Amino acid sequence: VPGALPAALAAARAGRRRIVVPHENATEAAVVTGIDVHPAAALSDVIELERRGYDTPPARVNADRLFASGARGGRLDLRDVRGQLMARRALEIAAVGRHHLLMIGPPGAGKTMLARRLPNVLPPLTLPEAIETTSIHSIAGLNRGALMTERPFRAPHHTTSGAGMVGGGANPGPGEVSLAHNGVLFLDELAEFSPSVLNHLREPLEDRFLTISRAAGRLRFPADFMLVAAMNPCPCGYDATGVRECTCADGARMRYRSRISGPLLDRIDLFVNLPRLEFAELTSRASGEPSASVRSRVATARTTLERARRHSSGAHPDARMLLAEAADRLALSARAVRRVTRIAMTIAAHDGRTAARREDVAEALQYRPGAELTTLS
Ligand SMILES: [Zn+2]
Structure with missing residues (x-):
């Protein structure tokens, strides 16, 4: 069932001593400390547990060990990205300060490659963050019984609806902004998203959570993510890139850019232009700096930044x-x-x-x- 982990968290917070969950969700729910999680395969098991006074040992999970043994690092490494030194620099600065970033450049400049490598240069998730993020994925039915140990990377398509982006709808569940909580939300082809969908991003970008109102009450979903967006300079993709002549009409070019509203642009911190990659860079055998060294610099810089802010x-x-x-x-x-x-x-x-x-x-x-x-x- 979706939501076993947050249900166990809520029950523990409410002072309950035990909770019964389906077998397949027992590991997920048992991550929560201070509550006994009893697995059951069918309703008859629940009755039996009740009759015998819960004398069977509850599911036990060592959250620290589970967390420590989880997958980390991913397979996407900045080593694979050649050139684009300015964009790499912007990505690293964004990672240090948790700044939102927009990359503008022609197709094939490496915008998506760079964005996908951002989670892996951020400091690793902490256990509380992992439980939080897993809870949200659990509610959405996306967790497969394990504790998430890597920062999420969500890349919704530009046809995503408002409900898909921020949650809500008939059966309110978390949207993309919440699934990206503690991770990265990547919006490729930013100008292709519907302006009304982009407008929905203002609240989470400002407040880092999202409130969904419905008849039964209000739901609050965390939505603390780093936004990375990418766009072409114009509909054809080649305006002012020096690659080839832009074939867009002036009006079309203006309309394309004006689809991104001022209030959204106001919430993006860093803008960087990616030039086309020169032939020499594309064929060069020299690889980029690996993610591991970038990640360690980011971690050190974050400590310095915290000190500076204090x-x-x-x-x-x-x-x-x-x-x-x-x-x-x-x-x-x-x-x-x-x-x-x-x-x-x-x-x-x-x-x-x-x-x-x-x-x-x-x-x-x-x-x-x-x-x-x-x-x-
Ligand atoms: Zn064009």
Whole structure:
């Protein structure tokens, strides 16, 4: 049955001493401590358990051991990605600061390859995170009796409905944003998604959870994910890429870009353009840096960033001066200034420092959306 794990969690929290679940869900539910999980194959087993006063030993699972023995690391490694140094850098900065990222580039530039490798450079799931994430997958009927030990990567198709994206519908269950909880939500071909579906992302991006109202009451699903989106520069995919001539009409190009609303763009922190891969890069035998070394840098930088956030010395005076100049010259909104500051702090932490320097601000300014997106209403 779906939801055995969250049911056991809720029962334990409510002070129950035991719960009976179907055999095939016993391992999943027994991860919860402080409650006896009794497996049963049929209703007659439940009656028998009741009659004999639950004298059979309950299912026991050593959650720590189960968690430690789970699959980790995946098979997708950044080693396989050649070139695209700027995008790799943006991906790493995003991983450190948990920033949302949009990659823009022609087909074949490696956007999807990079996105799929993000979960594996994030710090490993903790046991509480694993239980949380498994619970959500359990409710959706997607868990197969094990504890999830890898961060989820969800890549819903652009035809996904609003209910599919955020949950709800006739029988409210978690949507893609909740299945991506503690992991990555990847939206490929961002401009192809329906604007109303994208609009639904505002709440989870802002609050990191999602409320679904229905007649019987309100359900709250966690939805704390990193958003990675990708799009072509235009419908044909080749505008300003130097690969080939863009064949789109001006109107079509404008409409394509304007499908992504300002409020959604406002919640994306890093924008990066991926150039077409040069022939030399594609045929080069040199492989990229492996995920393991990126992951260890990310973990170290996160510790530094936490320290910086606790007792921040903020930014150096010359960094603040550059930011003020840029805000003036580029007419940045207060929100944009805060975003650049946040990213500059992440870049500083990545370099082992707790205060942003001028060069951190300069780099952070490079991750702003290009004119093709900002000129839109
Ligand atoms: Zn085009």
